[in-house]
Amino acid sequence: xxxxxxxxxxxDSVFQLLNRxxxxxxxxxxxxxxxxxxxxxxxxDHVLDQVLESASNPDxxxxxxxxxxxxxxALSQYIAKSNKLRxxxxxxxxxxxxxxxxxxxxxxxxxxxxxFQEDALRIAELNWIVNFGELPRVMILDWRKxxxxxxxxxxxxxxxxxxxxxxxxxxxxxxNVLADNGELYLSEPNRNVAREFFGLxxxxxxxxxxxxxxxxxxxxxxxxxIYRIRRSIH
Numbered sequence: 466x467x468x469x470x471x472x473x474x475x476x477d478s479v480f481q482l483l484n485r486x487x488x489x490x491x492x493x494x495x496x497x498x499x500x501x502x503x504x505x506x507x508x509x510d511h512v513l514d515q516v517l518e519s520a521s522n523p524d525x526x527x528x529x530x531x532x533x534x535x536x537x538x539a540l541s542q543y544i545a546k547s548n549k550l551r552x553x554x555x556x557x558x559x560x561x562x563x564x565x566x567x568x569x570x571x572x573x574x575x576x577x578x579x580x581f582q583e584d585a586l587r588i589a590e591l592n593w594i595v596n597f598g599e600l601p602r603v604m605i606l607d608w609r610k611x612x613x614x615x616x617x618x619x620x621x622x623x624x625x626x627x628x629x630x631x632x633x634x635x636x637x638x639x640x641n642v643l644a645d646n647g648e649l650y651l652s653e654p655n656r657n658v659a660r661e662f663f664g665l666x667x668x669x670x671x672x673x674x675x676x677x678x679x680x681x682x683x684x685x686x687x688x689x690x691i692y693r694i695r696r697s698i699h
Contacts, residue, residue, distance in 0.1 A: 467600055476594045479587050480504075486584070487512055487531060491595075494533065496568055497545035502595045503562055504588055506531035530561035530585035536624035537561060539678035539689030540652035541568045550574040550619065556642065558608055558622040558635075563589030565621050567596055574619070581607035611638040620649045626662040635662070636669060639694070649694040652678070654687065663692070672697045 467475070483489055483504075490507040493500050506512055509532045541564045544550065551573030557566045560578040566589070569576050578589045578601055586603045593601035606612070608625070611634070620643055625635055639649060653659050666673060673694040680687045 469598070472594060472598065472600060475600065476591060479591055483584060483587055483591070487528065489588075489591075494538075494564065496538070496541045496564070499545075499571070501564070501567055502592070503533060503564060504591045504595070505533055505562055528582070528584065530559070530580060530582060531588060533562055533564060534624060535680045535682050535687050536652040536654050536689050537564050538680045539687075540565045540621060540623045540650060540691060542678050542680070543650065543652070543676070543691045544568045544572060544621070547572060553618045555619045555621060556604075556606075556615070556617040558606070558620060558638065559585075559625050560589045561585055561623070563592050563601070565623060566601075567592060569621065570597065575602075577602040577604055577617075579604040579606035581605060581609075608638040609634040611641040613641050615642050616644045616647075617642055618644050618647045620647070621651075622649065623652045624654060625651070626653060626659045627656060629658060629661065632662045632665055636665060639671070640669075643696075645696065647695065649692070651692045651694060652689050653692065654689050666694060670697045671695065 487506045489504050491502055491504050494503045512528055544565055545568050550569055553574045555569050555574045555576045557578050560566055560580050563578050566576045566578050580586050590601055590603060626632060643649060671694055673692045675690050675692045678689050678691055680689055
């Protein structure tokens, strides 16, 4: 168990590191009836432009994790209304700022945040500490190379099938990491490209049910679909 002083020192060191690299801001984000403190990059467009100009591998280096995307908000809203997560072991894929994981923790789940970029885990750590006053469980995990020694009852993920090259890696992660009776909660903003992924799920012995969440996005509302995915039972 970490002491309050140790947690404060960890928070300060992580904040200073990220703030020097990106310039952070803290906002209040309401989900359900509660307000949460969330750190994000202050000017995400500026940082993305810098990465495009300088990175040798922009696809891997882009800090998409540092924005609160509508799909993440939708998944958080869905989790906030759930009454089935208490005492569940949950893994978030591509956690970014970690908002859905924070809501899952509020629902009584034991959560592990994962991402393949270390800075994503750092900003998720900041947000966990500022909301709960404790250190989170974090894990470097690239779903393009899923481990075979992990099993989780529930996996949560926001908008991770945005291009065709990710379909098989996400599917392989499900096959390797999801417990036999487990479920994936996946939010997806109804991209045309994702339709092929759900056809692939059917062909690989997975079934799903879906529901819609409305998310305010400036001057309009977006409809985001939440999929609950599990292995078919024969």
